[in-house]
Amino acid sequence: MRKLILGFALLLFGQLSFGQAVSDNAVIPVSVTLNSILRLTVVSGGNIQFVVNTIDQYTDGIGNSTRYTTTFTVASSRNFNVFMYSESDALYGTDAGGAMPLDNVGYLVVPPATGAGTCQATLLALDDVATKEIVSAWAAGSYSASPFQVQWELGTTPGGTAGMNAASLLEQSLPADNYVTNVFLTVAADI
Amino acid sequence: MIILKETNFLLLRSIVCLLFLSLNQLVFGQEGADVIVYKGNNVPFMFSSINDYRSLGGKELTGWSKIKVKLQDDLGAVGWEVNVSVDDDLFDGQDGNSFSSLYLEVQIQSVTPAFPSVAGDILETDWVPLSTTPTVIMSGTNLPANPLAVEYELVINYRCGFNGVMVNQAWDYYTDNIIFTITSKE
Numbered sequence: 001m002r003k004l005i006l007g008f009a010l011l012l013f014g015q016l017s018f019g020q021a022v023s024d025n026a027v028i029p030v031s032v033t034l035n036s037i038l039r040l041t042v043v044s045g046g047n048i049q050f051v052v053n054t055i056d057q058y059t060d061g062i063g064n065s066t067r068y069t070t071t072f073t074v075a076s077s078r079n080f081n082v083f084m085y086s087e088s089d090a091l092y093g094t095d096a097g098g099a100m101p102l103d104n105v106g107y108l109v110v111p112p113a114t115g116a117g118t119c120q121a122t123l124l125a126l127d128d129v130a131t132k133e134i135v136s137a138w139a140a141g142s143y144s145a146s147p148f149q150v151q152w153e154l155g156t157t158p159g160g161t162a163g164m165n166a167a168s169l170l171e172q173s174l175p176a177d178n179y180v181t182n183v184f185l186t187v188a189a190d191i
Numbered sequence: 192m193i194i195l196k197e198t199n200f201l202l203l204r205s206i207v208c209l210l211f212l213s214l215n216q217l218v219f220g221q222e223g224a225d226v227i228v229y230k231g232n233n234v235p236f237m238f239s240s241i242n243d244y245r246s247l248g249g250k251e252l253t254g255w256s257k258i259k260v261k262l263q264d265d266l267g268a269v270g271w272e273v274n275v276s277v278d279d280d281l282f283d284g285q286d287g288n289s290f291s292s293l294y295l296e297v298q299i300q301s302v303t304p305a306f307p308s309v310a311g312d313i314l315e316t317d318w319v320p321l322s323t324t325p326t327v328i329m330s331g332t333n334l335p336a337n338p339l340a341v342e343y344e345l346v347i348n349y350r351c352g353f354n355g356v357m358v359n360q361a362w363d364y365y366t367d368n369i370i371f372t373i374t375s376k377e
Contacts, residue, residue, distance in 0.1 A: 023374035024224035
């Protein structure tokens with residue numbers, strides 16, 4: 001009798017031991033590589049040339065038109081900032097070697113129709129500060145169909161507004177020359 | 192002489208016990224489970240153009256993995272299931288960035304042999320976002336009196352970045368582990 005009870009007990013124990021859920025798994029490693037996409041392309045207006053050849057232009061400056069507009073596109077997988085600054089602290093004459101102050105040149109930025117962020121939408125004088133943001137925290141994406149525009153003008157605010165030179169080109173009595181500088185456009189992720 | 196008899200009795204009792212255990216195992220011990228990945232045991236996603244990031248459909252690896260799931264349980268299982276989960280709710284980047292594991296999804300493209308085959312079987316054919324909480328993608332029922340034997344081959348699709356969610360994610364190399372599990376239900 002005792003053996004029989006022992007036998008049943010063992011049987012029960014065996015069932016408890018082996019009656020648990022069976023299970024197995026497999027592990028699949030997954031990797032995601034996010035490569036940096038950050039590209040700025042000047043589409044047009046890569047060489048802006050103001051020609052001042054009338055007294056009116058010396059007095060009132062030259063306003064913006066499509067001829068004095070730089071368009072650029074940006075493609076970025078992250079929100080981005082665009083910086084713009086002059087290579088030198090003035091426009092230097094190639095012939096006589098004189099200098100025209102940078103603040104004779106003004107610009108404003110027209111944003112694309114899509115996206116969101118802030119940009120320099122009001123007139124501002126050009127300077128050589130490398131940290132000058134003209135587009136800030138703009139939404140990531142591709143803006144090839146609807147580019148940014150930088151609208152340039154020269155000597156248009158003799159009143160000295162927007163940080164531009166208070167004196168007209170005429171009042172500054174700059175010698176005739178071909179004044180040049182390079183302007184850098186830089187895009188960086190908004191981190 | 193008496194001592195010898197006692198020894199024999201103990202030996203006999205031990206043998207009987209072992210026989211019971213062996214019999215029990217022979218009757219009920221036909222069980223086991225396997226998940227075998229024999230194709231696509233590494234899932235790499237690479238985003239290298241602005242369209243990769245912006246695509247509303249995300250990036251897909253179609254028919255990437257083939258997985259065999261097997262289960263045998265003769266101990267009165269009432270059913271079985273296959274579930275999928277990840278190790279970590281965040282994909283960890285090498286540079287310290289992270290994004291949600293929900294941005295990665297799996298889908299059963301096909302099952303061989305045909306499934307579901309009987310009432311009570313469930314097959315998830317939609318995309319399943321992944322998290323550490325297991326999501327059942329296949330399940331079946333069983334009468335406890337019947338032995339349970341399951342063997343299927345799954346073809347798995349993967350998708351990452353649906354609805355353009357990878358836009359504005361930090362550039363990095365991210366990793367996580369997907370876990371496919373088959374288990375019986377007692």
